[in-house]
Amino acid sequence: MSILRWLGAGLLALGFGTGAAQAGQTFDTVKARGTLHCGVNVGVAGFSLPDSQGTWRGLDADLCRAVAAAMFGDPNKVRFVPLTAVQRFTALQSGEIDVLIRQTTLTMTRDTSLGLRMVAVNLYDGHGFMVRKDAGVTAAKGMDGMTICLSPGTTNELVTTDWFRANKLRFTPLLQERMQDNAQALQAGRCDAIGTDATQLAALRSQFTKPQDFVILPERFSKEPYGPVVRRDDQEWFDVIRWTVSALIQAEELGVTSENAEELKRTSPNPEIRRLLGADPVLGQALKLDPAWAINAIRAVGNYGQLFERHLGPKTAIGLERGLNRLWTDGGLMYSWPMR
Numbered sequence: 001m002s003i004l005r006w007l008g009a010g011l012l013a014l015g016f017g018t019g020a021a022q023a024g025q026t027f028d029t030v031k032a033r034g035t036l037h038c039g040v041n042v043g044v045a046g047f048s049l050p051d052s053q054g055t056w057r058g059l060d061a062d063l064c065r066a067v068a069a070a071m072f073g074d075p076n077k078v079r080f081v082p083l084t085a086v087q088r089f090t091a092l093q094s095g096e097i098d099v100l101i102r103q104t105t106l107t108m109t110r111d112t113s114l115g116l117r118m119v120a121v122n123l124y125d126g127h128g129f130m131v132r133k134d135a136g137v138t139a140a141k142g143m144d145g146m147t148i149c150l151s152p153g154t155t156n157e158l159v160t161t162d163w164f165r166a167n168k169l170r171f172t173p174l175l176q177e178r179m180q181d182n183a184q185a186l187q188a189g190r191c192d193a194i195g196t197d198a199t200q201l202a203a204l205r206s207q208f209t210k211p212q213d214f215v216i217l218p219e220r221f222s223k224e225p226y227g228p229v230v231r232r233d234d235q236e237w238f239d240v241i242r243w244t245v246s247a248l249i250q251a252e253e254l255g256v257t258s259e260n261a262e263e264l265k266r267t268s269p270n271p272e273i274r275r276l277l278g279a280d281p282v283l284g285q286a287l288k289l290d291p292a293w294a295i296n297a298i299r300a301v302g303n304y305g306q307l308f309e310r311h312l313g314p315k316t317a318i319g320l321e322r323g324l325n326r327l328w329t330d331g332g333l334m335y336s337w338p339m340r
């Protein structure tokens, strides 16, 4: 597999293979294959984690399903490809996956220099640190000299290095590709802290044997806007991903849920709702998809608020408030471009 990925990346760099594809190729390939190849995290609760039946659960997994529902009318037409942070971009460049939906922070260099395109924000997060309670540390300034568990190839590795340098403090990195190895290392005392995005710290801690022994420090050290990533080779495919994310946010703005979507499609006189749900087919036509593309996605996974509550919200083990991920009308940053 790794040789294939390496070969794929090499061909891409030379301008062959998927990198040189004509516009529309990914869209056509996915459509003809009838299954979406979706790159997700190897396993983080709330984002993408197989349950006891082996079914992938979480916000990222459901976004993959939403795209499959928009494309094929069937949210189950997804093959989940688990990827570490180090593997993710090569897997996309080589064509092993069609889209990457893996807690990936949208940054300028990733957007400009990898032959990839960051599509839209689906979650606003920020880097944080988790330490053992008995270390008695209440702010990051108290972390001088600590050994910090980090994942290589992440923004978190860079943010941590930047912050310690800026504050003239020292730390020793313990770099491990697998999040679970970092979780074990912290619990076993092989590192003093984990540095990663705050949502992941909460997700990790929810699975610890003694969560109460660990504290997530309240400061945030970076902006980590997450979103799907695609290759640069296909604008039509980019459109499908961008507007599927948008449709879930728009649904929440309009009060459309997985439960009421079908009825609203039949009965609502509101032109915005009629366009979103395909009673008026204009938006599906724009994406070269069935008029039901968005209602299929909404019925399959719910609107954005339903997704957040189900996977990350206060009633889950992860227990996050929506914060910046509230709708703009509630003081958050979630805002759909007009769908007309």
Ligand SMILES: N[C@@H](CCC(=O)N[C@@H](CS)C(=O)NCC(=O)O)C(=O)O
Pocket: 041, 042, 043, 044, 083, 084, 085, 086, 103, 104, 105, 106, 150, 151, 153, 154, 155, 156, 177, 178, 179, 180, 182, 195, 196, 197, 200, 224
């Ligand atoms: N948002 C970060 C990635 C966050 C991330 O992947 N964090 C590590 C956490 S320590 C992770 O999930 N690792 C899981 C794994 O690859 O096993 C980025 O885009 O670079």
